[in-house]
Amino acid sequence: MKEFKINLSKGEVLYTGSYICTLSKTAASTPEQISLEAAAEKLAEEVIMQQAMNREHQRQQDVTVIQFRQAQEDIKLLQAENKRYRNALEFYAHETTYTNEFEDCPPAVELDGGQTARKALEGAAE
Template sequence: MKERIERLKKLTYIPQNEIAWLIEQAELSVKQQEIIEENKCQQDVTVHQFRQAQKDIQHLSGDRKRYKQALEKIITNLNFAIQVAQNELEGAAE
């Protein structure tokens, strides 16, 4: 391709078929640039979605930790309440 372009630069008259080739190459270049831009946009969207997913995971992990701690406190309180009730039942039975 470079050779063909260099040859065309040297010509004072450019044949019609060579002009058609140049136009074809220019159109191809424009299409390739559009594809590159579209791919870049899609990549940017994907990166944004990935980062958002990471934030969501961190948030959910924090929620999970808080829920687990709260559940552990409830279980501890229930165990204490059960123990108190058992002690009262044993005291009443004596």
């Protein structure tokens, strides 16, 4: 029979071989002989613990994937919104003129012929 040294997650070390099993409470302590049933129980506990850890890791990975997809969607929405604002700003920078017809309303672009809006666009492009 092959001999195995199994490091358990609780810091214990299980040694098996030739139908003799020993368990050491820490890697540095002296191993104590245990029955095959006790060794099987220790291994079963370890498998159950590993399965629980695997489930938790899978859950965390699923949450991360969902968050990543949501972030991608948010980026797309923000890019579309940014494009709409940029287009509107370019429109006002090139097309809007101030007329006396709307004296009581503040102009959409300052009276500098859209220079302020153009500077804002240049600053956003950098």
